[in-house]
Amino acid sequence: MFFNTTTRIGKILMVNTDLEKERIKEFIDIWVKLEEYENKL
Numbered sequence: 001m002f003f004n005t006t007t008r009i010g011k012i013l014m015v016n017t018d019l020e021k022e023r024i025k026e027f028i029d030i031w032v033k034l035e036e037y038e039n040k041l
Contacts, residue, residue, distance in 0.1 A: 003010040013031055017023055 001010065001012045011034075013027075013034065015027060015030070017027075019027055
């Protein structure tokens with residue numbers, strides 16, 4: 001969960017996967033892509 005106090009927008013990313021060491025990078029990549037898309041709006 002992330003909450004930006006400036007924009008007053010909160011985000012929750014739910015994934016249907018285990019966050020084991022091998023999968024952490026995949027999770028981070030998804031979060032980064034969502035942030036890039038948000039910045040385009």
